[in-house]
Amino acid sequence: MQIARETLLRSYRSMRTIRDFEERLHVEFATGEIPGFVHLYCGEEASGVGVCANLTDLDTIASTHRGHGHCIAKGVEVAGMMAEIYGRQTGVCRGKGGSMHIADLSRGMLGANGIVGGGPPLICGAALSHKTLKNGAVAVAFYGDGASNEGTTLESLNLASVWRLPAVFVLEDNGYGEATGSSYACAGSQKARAEGFGMPYMECDGTDFFAVHQAAGEAIAHARAGNGPVMLHVHLARWYGHFEGDAMTYRAAGEVAAARADHDCLTIFRTRVTEAGLLEGTELDDIDSAVRDEIESAVIAAKQAPLPEAADLLADVYVRY
Amino acid sequence: MSKKSFRQAINEALRQEMRRDPRVIVMGEDVAGGRGGTSGTVDAWGGVLGVTKGLLTEFGEDRVLDTPITEASYIGAAAGAAATGLRPVAELMFVDFVGCCLDQIMNQAAKFRYMFGGKARTPLVIRAMFGAGFNAAAQHSQALYPLFTHIPGLKVVVPSSPYEAKGLLIEAIRDDDPVIFLEHKVMYDDEEEVPDEAYTIPFGEANLTREGDDVTIVAFGRMVKLANEAADRLEQQGISCTVIDPRTTSPLDTDTILDCVGDTGRLVIVDESSPRCNMAADISALVAEHAFDALKGPIRRVVPPHTPVPFASVLENLYLPSVEKIEAAVKAAMGHRVPEIA
Ligand SMILES: Cc1ncc(C[n+]2csc(CCOP(=O)(O)OP(=O)(O)O)c2C)c(N)n1
Ligand SMILES: [Mg+2]
Numbered sequence: 001m002q003i004a005r006e007t008l009l010r011s012y013r014s015m016r017t018i019r020d021f022e023e024r025l026h027v028e029f030a031t032g033e034i035p036g037f038v039h040l041y042c043g044e045e046a047s048g049v050g051v052c053a054n055l056t057d058l059d060t061i062a063s064t065h066r067g068h069g070h071c072i073a074k075g076v077e078v079a080g081m082m083a084e085i086y087g088r089q090t091g092v093c094r095g096k097g098g099s100m101h102i103a104d105l106s107r108g109m110l111g112a113n114g115i116v117g118g119g120p121p122l123i124c125g126a127a128l129s130h131k132t133l134k135n136g137a138v139a140v141a142f143y144g145d146g147a148s149n150e151g152t153t154l155e156s157l158n159l160a161s162v163w164r165l166p167a168v169f170v171l172e173d174n175g176y177g178e179a180t181g182s183s184y185a186c187a188g189s190q191k192a193r194a195e196g197f198g199m200p201y202m203e204c205d206g207t208d209f210f211a212v213h214q215a216a217g218e219a220i221a222h223a224r225a226g227n228g229p230v231m232l233h234v235h236l237a238r239w240y241g242h243f244e245g246d247a248m249t250y251r252a253a254g255e256v257a258a259a260r261a262d263h264d265c266l267t268i269f270r271t272r273v274t275e276a277g278l279l280e281g282t283e284l285d286d287i288d289s290a291v292r293d294e295i296e297s298a299v300i301a302a303k304q305a306p307l308p309e310a311a312d313l314l315a316d317v318y319v320r321y
Numbered sequence: 322m323s324k325k326s327f328r329q330a331i332n333e334a335l336r337q338e339m340r341r342d343p344r345v346i347v348m349g350e351d352v353a354g355g356r357g358g359t360s361g362t363v364d365a366w367g368g369v370l371g372v373t374k375g376l377l378t379e380f381g382e383d384r385v386l387d388t389p390i391t392e393a394s395y396i397g398a399a400a401g402a403a404a405t406g407l408r409p410v411a412e413l414m415f416v417d418f419v420g421c422c423l424d425q426i427m428n429q430a431a432k433f434r435y436m437f438g439g440k441a442r443t444p445l446v447i448r449a450m451f452g453a454g455f456n457a458a459a460q461h462s463q464a465l466y467p468l469f470t471h472i473p474g475l476k477v478v479v480p481s482s483p484y485e486a487k488g489l490l491i492e493a494i495r496d497d498d499p500v501i502f503l504e505h506k507v508m509y510d511d512e513e514e515v516p517d518e519a520y521t522i523p524f525g526e527a528n529l530t531r532e533g534d535d536v537t538i539v540a541f542g543r544m545v546k547l548a549n550e551a552a553d554r555l556e557q558q559g560i561s562c563t564v565i566d567p568r569t570t571s572p573l574d575t576d577t578i579l580d581c582v583g584d585t586g587r588l589v590i591v592d593e594s595s596p597r598c599n600m601a602a603d604i605s606a607l608v609a610e611h612a613f614d615a616l617k618g619p620i621r622r623v624v625p626p627h628t629p630v631p632f633a634s635v636l637e638n639l640y641l642p643s644v645e646k647i648e649a650a651v652k653a654a655m656g657h658r659v660p661e662i663a
Contacts, residue, residue, distance in 0.1 A: 035456035035634055087456070087633030098458045098632035114460030115420065116390050149389040150421070177390050178350065179366045181357020185389040250358030250365035307635045317628045 003053075003213065008279055011053050011209060013287045015045040015266055017078060018069040020295045022240075025068075025085065028299065029244040035087055036098045041069030043207070043239035046265035047172055048073035050212025051140060051232075054220045058137040060108045060126035062119030064172075065100050066238075067112025070142055076104040082298040088305035095308040096316075108137075116177075117150025119143055120169065124156050127165035127229075138166040138223045145186055146177020148193070157197040160229035167229040168219045169199075172206065174238045179250045194231035206234035207263040210272065237263060325515040327508045328372050330483035331448075334490035335373065335410060337519045339380050342408060345494060348386040348395055349412030349448075353377035356387050369414055370450070370509055392418050396447065397425035400499070403445035404433055410494060415461050416449035416503060419468070430499040431474030445499040446490075450506040452543060452593060453630045453641055457506075462630035462637075464594040466541065469501045470570040471598070476500045476524055477571040481545035483513050488522030489568060495521065505543040525572035529581070533561030536651050537581040539604055540564060540591035544642055548591050551647035560655055570600055578604060579612050586617035587654040591642050596624040621650040 022042040029038050041048070044066075052061065052073035063070035071081055076092060084091025085099050092104055103111035110126060113119050119141045126139035147153055148171055160167045171190060175182050194201035200222065204215040212234060219230040237259035241248050248256070273279040325333065339345045352373040355365030367374025377385040388395040392413065399411035413419060419426065426447065433441035453462040469477045476498050480486035486504065493500040530549055533556075540548035545566040552562040563581045567574050582588050588608055590601040601622040608620060623642045631637055652659045 036458060036632060037461070087635075093632075095633035096459075096631045096636065098456065100460070101458055101632070114458065115418070117421070146390040149391050151391065151393045152421070176358070178369070179354035179358065180351055180387055180389075181359070184357025184387070249362045250355040250360055252359035252361075255359055308631075308633050310639055313631060313636050313639050314626055314628060 005278070007053055008273060009283065009287070011049050011213075012269060012279075012284060013291065014049045014052075014073050015209065015269065016287055016291045017294065018045045018048070018072045019266060020291050021068060021072060021078065021082070024295050024299060026240060026244065033303075034085060036100070037065075038085070038099050038244045039066040039242065040238070040240040040244065041066050043259055043263070043265075044172060044174065044236045045069055046209040046212050046269070047170070047206040047234045047236055048142070050209050051170055051216040053213055054217045055108070055138070055140065057106070057108050058135060060110055060123070060130070060137065060139040062110045062123045062126070062139075062141050063112045064119060064142055064144060064147065065112060065114055065116070066144070067100070067102055071102050071104070071109055071112065074109045075107045076102065076109050078294060079298040079301055082302040083305050086302040086305070087307070088302055089308045089312065090301075090305040094312060096312065117143065117147045117152040120153045120156035123167055123169075124159050124163070124165055127160065127167035128163065130166055136224065138168060138220055140168045140170055140220070142170045142172055144177060145171065145173040145175065145182040146180070148190065149185060154193070157193065157199065157229070157231070161198045164226070164228040166223040166226065168216070168223050169229060169231045170216070171231060171233045172236055173233060174236045176238070176242065176250075178242045179246075181250070190231070190233050199229045199231055201231050201233065203233040203235065206236035207265045207268060209265055209269050322514050322516050324512050325483050327483045327486055327504070327511045328370065330487040330515045331372050331490055331504065332374065332376075333515075334487045334494070334519075335376060336379065338491055338494045339376065339384060341519070344406065344408045345410065346384045346386065346402075346407055347373055347376055347410050347412070348388055348399060349373075350388055350390055350414055352412055353385050353387050368412065370506070372509070373412065392422035393425060396422040397429060399447070400425055400430035400443060400445055403430070403443045403499070404441050408444045408494060410446040410448060413447055413449035416451040416465050417460050417463050419449070419465060426475070426499070427472050431472050434498070435474060442497045443499045444497045446493045446502055447499070448502045448504065451503045452505040452507060453637055454507040456632055456634060456637060458632040459629035464542070466501075466503055466570050467594050467599045467603070470600065470603070474499065475571060476569060478502045478524070478569050479542040480504065480568070481542055481566045483511060483515050485522065485528070485566070485568060487515055488520050491519055492521040492524060496524070503542070508543055522568065524569045525574050526568065527574035527577040528566045528568055529577070530564045530566055531562065533563045533585070535560050535562060535585055536587040536589055536654050537563045537565065537578070537585045538589045538591060538647065538651065539578060540566060541570065541600060542593065544591040544593055547642065547644050548647055550644045551651065554644070554648055555651055560651060562651060575607055578607065582608050582612045583615045586615050588616070589621045589623060589647065589650045589654050591623045591647055593625065593642060596622070596627055599624060618654060618656060621654045623647050623650045
């Protein structure tokens, strides 16, 4: 499939933004200035971006605790995200949610999620809205290999099939749920699970933007056309600990280094587009430096932004009470 | 006797009970960690905050079970195993995750004994961390002990220090009913003298951490420490307080609370859980019903507002009870005019 130049440029920018956002957070977190838990998406950028390149603002996604990448891929504004992570009033959630709860419904982003397996049922609901309202939109649940075992996830696969929902279940399989490997935690096969629930199963290399874009494009088209849900199994590696502060003693020495060396989605993308003459290296360099500036100013702005005020504590528990 | 952290005290209680009774097993997500990993490291985490570290090495895989991320099934499995001969201690990590397995606790484990006409015993312990103070936000900071207290058939423990944690956890493991054991996540590094040998602290017997004449303060979990700090400050100002740590919210030592209120005539309750139908409300009702005549003034509750737990530190601090808020509430109970602390 031919991908439009604009899409390629936008997607590269999105992946680069996620990478820089996360690596900067890694550095800033170590200074102790960032409160709460932070789970980094580094290494997995091509998955969120490859999927979301097939979506519009009308389409809905639900994310996970490792949500920054999905947010950026779906178009949530970076400065607002950074401010949120710093607990500022200018944050996308006014400093009340933090890293694990970034959401922007105007972008079809139904939220990162602190509860593993929290997203898939919500996506059934979003897909039901789209189907009932006949707006042509689809709903996409991102969930991890760990989350693939939650009852909520398995029930959602069934429900989505039963209701023939325009839903895509994107299983981001990085091989670990916290410190436990999926080879221990996941019985049987994901393919058999999808088939057991009567939906097509697809899989792809999650470090290759083109592979994800292609597979997700087909899965989303299938769902959008009213043919029911699809499971897309994306294989990835995470480059940092489960959360910031995790020493990763459960991973073999060199595992992360090898992923960085051989499966860096940004390097793979650059090689591919420049060799095929789709984009110029200088265009990508320009994006790199623009993103560097954007992240820098997001961090500066976040650190200077006002803190929430006392009245914010009581606001927005209800619409009306 | 030696200085031990809250974390070490809990670890020691588990270890000693596992040595004493081979039916005691531990299960939960990453209670050991490292299974299926590529380094071959076992016991890679020992619990997300290291509380169960070392148990795998001593007791082996049959007694320290890492679970997939499937709370409904493993909490239910722990209940089923408890009813059929084992004495499981299941770790739910963050108590907020009870949303994923409440049926197994509320409709299953809690009700076996009554529904089955007294024929079942369910010696199950569910450990979980709770509470705000870590900027862990709305889904990882709740203080849900009233939720469990509300359910007949469950016992609910909220330890306030390392010494308390060890004795109460051993009691919980030896108890034949389902026990919810809630550890405040901000307390894991708190230290105090804790006996090396095993000991138990009975449920339903409150601890008076200090005795005074003017005001009775009832506080739970981490709030006990804050209440004592407030009482120290108030002492300097000539107000003497009794501080009650009920230790368990179910059973609740109502006698001690009523006796102390009878003596002081003034009551302040410090409760970190959401204010509607929480322990402060429960104890207020108790006292209003049974000690109304002893009261010299209105009961004061130091509780968070009826909101989810916010993320940003400024908001989280406003949300939580504090030494200053307790101090102000005690003065208000004494009839002093005090500015309201937001
Ligand atoms: C219901 C619930 N159980 C446990 C947790 C703690 N927890 C947070 S992330 C995580 C691992 C999730 O693994 P996976 O789904 O593979 O996502 P990954 O972290 O690999 O992106 C766990 C166990 C949680 N947040 N919610
Ligand atoms: Mg994973």
